[in-house]
Amino acid sequence: MSPLLSFFSSIDPRPKPGVPLKVQLSQIDREMRVPIVLFVVSAILWLQAGTVFALIASIKLHNPEFLGNVEWLTFGRARSAHLNAMAFGWGNNAIFAVSLWIMARLCKVSVKHGGLLVVAGAFWNVGVTAGVIGILTGGLTSVEWLEMPPQVAPLLAISFILVAVWGVIMFRYRALGHVYVSQWYILGALFWFPWLYVIAQTMILWLPARGTVQAITNWWFGHNVLGLWLTPMGLASIYYFLPKVLGRPIHSYYLSVLGFWSLALFYNWAGVHHLIGGPIPVWLVSAGIVGSIMMVIPVVVTAINHHMTAAGNWRAVWCSPTLRFIVFGGMSYTLASLAGSAMALRDINVITHFTQFTVGHAHHGVYAFFTMTMFGGIYFMMPRILNREWPSAALIRTHFWCAAIGITIMLVVLHAGGWIQGEMMTALDADGKPKYAFLEIVTALVPWLFSRSISGMLLSIGHLAFLVNFFWMLAGRKGDQDGPTLLADPNEEDVR
Amino acid sequence: MKNLPLLFMGIFFCLAFSFSGLILSSMIQYGHLEPVTEFVNHPDTGEQIPGAFIEIGDKLVQGVNQPDEQTFPIESVGLAQQGKQTYINMGCLYCHSQQVRRKGFGADYERGWGDRQTVPRDYILQQRVLLGTSRTGPDLMSIGMRQPSAEWHYLHLYNPQFTSPGSIMPPFRFLFETRKIGDAPSPDALKIPDGFPAEKPPAGYEIVPTDRGRELVAYLLSLKLNYELPESRFSE
Incomplete structure (x- = not known):
């Protein structure tokens, strides 16, 4: 056998024929245990770190003297540390855990190269830690979504590529048959993100493009972190867990196809709406607006598909921790995306651009949709990985209500406050002079920013409940519980 | 979806499409922009007129960058x-x-x-x-x-x-x-x-x-x- 052939047969993870599916799946769960636990532990620790930075940044916005003399926690740095700890620490670790696990299960083959994932996970977490420390100590780049000092980029890129290679190997040797919709999204995202990251890093930080081409590259990248990385991974999870927990198939295959391809085609172009009115050619802005508006298609299609799958099973949604979070996430995806399309219209953008409205919108997508979905995924996955149940339904309930109510308050106050801020900013009096002085606008904004800090504290309580429950489960011995931990008794008749 | 080459091509094409449309095309459109001059020499009289450009009739005449000259x-x-x-x-x-x-x-x-x-x-x-x-x-x-x-x-x-x-x-x-x-x-x-x-x-x-x-x-x-x-x- 040639060395090349023997290499390929050595990475072929296909099982011997004749093993029943259930046995295969629990074997995959066992083989994935080490990398998944590594990713989830890191994700949850990053979630706490990101929450602390978020609270610091949020309090500073209405109380600037808070930690005012600590240079490494000045607002610009604390806020960037928050974003990076959340997006790249919490978000990516959660994605690696949940979506790679879904990929392995859907490929139905034995997982041979878990070691690759452990290496990738170690690189990733060392890279993000170095990056966040870099931001706090003066390496902040002030390029949105690429804030970490460029020196850590190779570490992160290598880690990404290892994960993508693992995904492709898995997929190459999958059990034959239909490729499920979650796999399209995961494959797409695994391919898209490393490219986006490397191109943006190169064109903005290593060999900067001339002038505002940088800004276009920046928003092409920044918006696609959401659109081609967090969103497909979130949708892949919803597409996997919703039918799985309910025990019924996805409503329509054709809507799934339409949703996937329209998302892949249009989301790419939407990022330019962050530059409406800015110093770039107007046709580019118009192209970005068209892309943003066309996003209505995948969003509505996906919403119909998910809704029709869940419809009639609301009792199950209420009882299952996974589904409560996932359905909250799915509904937020629809709302956040439709709001995003509307915000790309010039008449609305002229009010909302540059205000807290945009910040509210970012949290709508990344928290209310993506993060809630990942919570749901982890609640489903961990009992199967660890072979034990979540120790406390009360803690799950606390987590859910703190997160759901906290994020709802945050969205309301940031959208309302942002809209008022934008209206005051653009209002002119009869003589064509600005109606409000700048400091009047700041004064009007402060109560909204204060309320945001309150909502953030609620979120922190939820995150703590999640942390306690998770480590309790990790430390506990194999449970003697009969069935899964549910939030309500599924046999009760009072259907909500 | 079973046609995997098509799936891969599609995934690749979507990203390449937006990259070319947004980034490459803007580099082609205005990646060559240069600073403008402080003075313009009038094409007929040769007189030095301050500014990056002058209007003669309905034509806009731009200056030509000279060495050691302040540009904007x-x-x-x-x-x-x-x-x-x-x-x-x-x-x-x-x-x-x-x-x-x-x-x-x-x-x-x-x-x-x-x-x-x-x-x-x-x-x-x-x-x-x-x-x-x-x-x-x-x-x-x-x-x-x-x-x-x-x-x-x-x-x-x-x-x-x-x-x-x-x-x-x-x-x-x-x-x-x-x-x-x-x-x-x-x-x-x-x-x-x-x-x-x-x-x-x-x-x-x-x-x-x-x-x-x-x-x-x-x-x-x-x-x-x-x-x-x-x-x-x-x-x-």
Whole structure:
């Protein structure tokens, strides 16, 4: 056998024929245990770190003297540390855990190269830690979504590529048959993100493009972190867990196809709406607006598909921790995306651009949709990985209500406050002079920013409940519980 | 979906499409922009006329760059260039934009943030472009013209409440140092307003900006929008 052939047969993870599916799946769960636990532990620790930075940044916005003399926690740095700890620490670790696990299960083959994932996970977490420390100590780049000092980029890129290679190997040797919709999204995202990251890093930080081409590259990248990385991974999870927990198939295959391809085609172009009115050619802005508006298609299609799958099973949604979070996430995806399309219209953008409205919108997508979905995924996955149940339904309930109510308050106050801020900013009096002085606008904004800090504290309580429950489960011995931990008794008749 | 080559091609094509459409095409469209001249030689009389361009009838004649001539935009150098590093690593961008939208779209012009819209040529000499997407604080594209006083900037950075009561900008006291007055008080020692007795240095001491503070203020003072471009003239 040639060395090349023997290499390929050595990475072929296909099982011997004749093993029943259930046995295969629990074997995959066992083989994935080490990398998944590594990713989830890191994700949850990053979630706490990101929450602390978020609270610091949020309090500073209405109380600037808070930690005012600590240079490494000045607002610009604390806020960037928050974003990076959340997006790249919490978000990516959660994605690696949940979506790679879904990929392995859907490929139905034995997982041979878990070691690759452990290496990738170690690189990733060392890279993000170095990056966040870099931001706090003066390496902040002030390029949105690429804030970490460029020196850590190779570490992160290598880690990404290892994960993508693992995904492709898995997929190459999958059990034959239909490729499920979650796999399209995961494959797409695994391919898209490393490219986006490397191109943006190169064109903005290593060999900067001339002038505002940088800004276009920046928003092409920044918006696609959401659109081609967090969103497909979130949708892949919803597409996997919703039918799985309910025990019924996805409503329509054709809507799934339409949703996937329209998302892949249009989301790419939407990022330019962050530059409406800015110093770039107007046709580019118009192209970005068209892309943003066309996003209505995948969003509505996906919403119909998910809704029709869940419809009639609301009792199950209420009882299952996974589904409560996932359905909250799915509904937020629809709302956040439709709001995003509307915000790309010039008449609305002229009010909302540059205000807290945009910040509210970012949290709508990344928290209310993506993060809630990942919570749901982890609640489903961990009992199967660890072979034990979540120790406390009360803690799950606390987590859910703190997160759901906290994020709802945050969205309301940031959208309302942002809209008022934008209206005051653009209002002119009869003589064509600005109606409000700048400091009047700041004064009007402060109560909204204060309320945001309150909502953030609620979120922190939820995150703590999640942390306690998770480590309790990790430390506990194999449970003697009969069935899964549910939030309500599924046999009760009072259907909500 | 079973046709995997098609799936892969589609995934690749979608990303390549937006990359070419948004990034490559903008590089082709305006990646070659050059600075404009300070003077134009009149094509008939040879007379030197100030400005980047002149109108003859309905034609716009642009100047030709000569060596050793001042061109626009002006590249930031020296102290200001170093100050930009501080601006970047403090994350000022997260509250302050550097772009002026056209008159009639938003109130940028009415707020006095710039007499004209900023266009791609304004940014071609910047190693890092800091357009910004948030205006928790005002736009800074022309702050060097609106607040030309270094003393104002020092006070404002030390404690924004000195100059802008009610501001939510963080204080940057770590860009200053309190030191013993030498033979004579330093000329750029801060004159803390009387309304803030707690902020005054002890007797015999003075508060002066550190190198980073000086550089940052030099950068802020260098931010000016005082030249016209053929594609963006001052609004009426």
